[in-house]
Structures are given as structure tokens and as C-alpha cells.
Amino acid sequence: MSTSQGPLSGIVVVDLSRALAGPHAAMLLGDLGARVIKVEQPATGDDTRGWGPPFAGPEDERISTYFLSCNRNKESVELDLKSEDGASVLTRLVRAADVLVENFRPGVLDRLGFSAERLAELNPRLVLCSISGFGHDGPEGGRAGYDQIAQGEAGLMSLTGPGPEEPTKVGVPIGDLLAGMNGAYGVLSALYERERTGRGRVVRTSLLSSIVGVHAFQGTRWTVGGEVPRAIGNHHPSIAPYGAYTCADGMLQVAVASQGQWSKFAGLLGIDASDPRFADNASRVANRPQLNEAVEAVLATAPRDTWLGRIGAIGIPCGAVRTLDQVYEWDQVRSQGLVAEVEHPVLGPIELPGSAVRFADAGDPASETPPDHRPPPRLGEHNASVRAWLDTLDGSGE
DSSP states (O other): OOOOOSTTTTOEEEEOOOTTHHHHHHHHHHHTTOEEEEEEOTTTOSGGGGOOSOEESOGGGOEEHHHHHTOOSOEEEEOOTTSHHHHHHHHHHHHHOSEEEEOOOTTHHHHTTOOHHHHHHHOTTOEEEEEESSOSSSTTTTOOOOHHHHHHHTTHHHHSSSSTTSOOOOSSOHHHHHHHHHHHHHHHHHHHHHHHHSOOOEEEEEHHHHHHTTOHHHHHHHHTTOOOOOOOSSBOSSSSSEEEEEOSSSEEEEEOOSHHHHHHHHHHHTOOTTOTTTSSHHHHHHTHHHHHHHHHHHHTTSOHHHHHHHHHHTTOOEEEOOOHHHHHHOHHHHHTTOEEEEEETTTEEEEEEOOSOOOOBTTBGGGOOOOOOOOOOOTTTTHHHHHHHHHHHHHHTO
């Protein structure tokens, strides 16, 4: 059982989800100190246990690195929910839990005998987090949800890539990840509300809603401005110069977001800041090809690190384009607690992408305590301990 002292210490989460969106939501709650009990299909477990390569570990127990990415700080219990024993144990877990996370297709949980109404009967204080692909109702609410399909259907691919004829998916399953974050955000809100009402809530989100919900200014370009945004590569559609540029030995990115910054940047590069084509942001956006050509002609005369130093020295935001090995070696990333070091029972010491949230006492910012992360569990690793815990609860009358 978890002994975490995080903000959600004492909260019990039952994680019925598979793949990424639900497991990511439950993992975020585990990062905050909740006890997360992951319920998996016997023998096979979560689908992602078989997603690879790459795999790690010995030949007789290959472990998916995909699974490792979204299941830290959890316990694993094998239950066949279609069996009498599985349904009985899940019933006991629901009665003991504060939160249940699921991402079955709409209607599946009902058919298993655990509809939202039944869950509320078993535990009126339960917060049910239900994540779907395209929503729980509406004309296409029953569709299966897979991230890349959702990225296309929700318009994200049309905004991403080198140009309008090459729609491109984001390099991580961003719809799943955003749905997981929204699920966790909804759960936290419902737990807070429960302190006043004493009752749980049903929290619903989807890959579709999570992607549409972050369209931001690209969305209002259409809904208010009547302009259909399309992909334009590594440059900002509304600000210039703001994007990626090639130097003598590599690529850097620069963000010139104000007129004062433009005057400094143009002066550094020897470009006439008052040139009518570039005099204000609207003109620079309209003449972006000519602007980019002028910028890259100068940047090509010196190495990337030289330009990063020069541009940074005048207060213009800029940065390198790193590969992931470089990111995880970067001392700034490690200083932020973004690498979680855990001892895996099969793999030994491993490093995982860490939590993005840190906590300190309000009156003592230096009091921050690094989180005590636990490794993703082996399949069924906690079968006995979780059942023993439930027996204890039954015996105590809780």
C-alpha cells in the first residue's frame, strides 16, 4: 500500500483503463500521492504491455517501454470482470475507493454491471472519471477512440506539418495525453466539491473534446475571424519572426513577439527595422517569405551557439532544437525533477519521464520534498496484498 504524503495522500483510485488516456489520468493522480490500484485482464494485462518495440529486460519477461511511460505509482491486480469473482472484488474496490477511472467504449461498463447508477449505489461518494474517444453521446458517441484518428478528426493534423498539403500528426499521442490531463483535472474538481456536498460526480471527457479544447487562437481564427487555418511549418501564423531558422551548423528558434524586440533583433542582424515590408507585425506576417529569407541569410554566417549567445544577450527568447537524448541529459531538465529514478523489480534502476508538478510549503519555498516515485507494476504484482487489504476493510466494517 502507498505511504505517499502528497496532496492526495489517503485517496484511493481504481484504474480500470487501458492504453494511454485513462492510465495517464490515473498516473497523474498517483503522482499527487493517491493510491492507484490498476485492474488488468488476467494473463495479458493492459494492451500496452505488448506494445513495442522497444522492449527491455530478459527474454522471458520482456517489458514494454510504452507501458513504463504511463503506469508509475500504481499497484496491479488481475481481475476477470466477466467472472463472479472479478465482479465481487471490483464491487469491494468500488466501496473502498474515492475515484474510479475508466475508458471503455460508452456502454461497456454498463454491460459489465457497473453503470454510473450502480456505482453511485455502491458508493455515493465515488468520483467516476469516464474518458471516451468522441464523447459519451451525440451521433458518433460510440466510436472507438485512437489518438491519431482523433488528431485528424479534430483538425489538429490540418494545423501541423510543413504545409497545407501535408497534414501531420503530433510526435506524441497528444489527444490521449490531453484527455488524461483533463480527466485528472476534472477528478480534482469533483473531489473538492465533494468536501461540500458529500457526494461524488461523473466526470466525462474525450480525445475529441480535449483536442478541440486547445485549438486556442487557431480556433478563433475560424469561429470569429472566418479564416480557415492551415499548416505553415515551423513558423507562427500570427507573429513574425517567430519560428525555426537554419544557422551555419544547425537550427535554432527565435520568438520576436513585440515591436521593441523586433527593433533589437533587426539591429543585431543588420536588417532595416523600418523597411515598409517589415515595419510592423502585420506587415512582417504578410511578407514572411521575404523576412525569413533575410533572417536566414544572416544566421547562415555563424554557428548556432554563437547566435544563441548573441540573441539571448539582447533579451530575445531563443533556443536550440534538441533531440530527446539531449533533453534528458540537460541539467535544467534534471534540476526540475523531470526525470524519475525508480528501482524496477525486473529491470533494476531505470529513469522515467517525471511529474511536471512540484510542491513546497507556502511560507517556505525551499521546503520542497522530491516525490518518492514507485516503478510501474508487474502484471498482478499486488493480487494478494490488495485482496488482503479489502479483507481488512471488511473485517473493520469500513
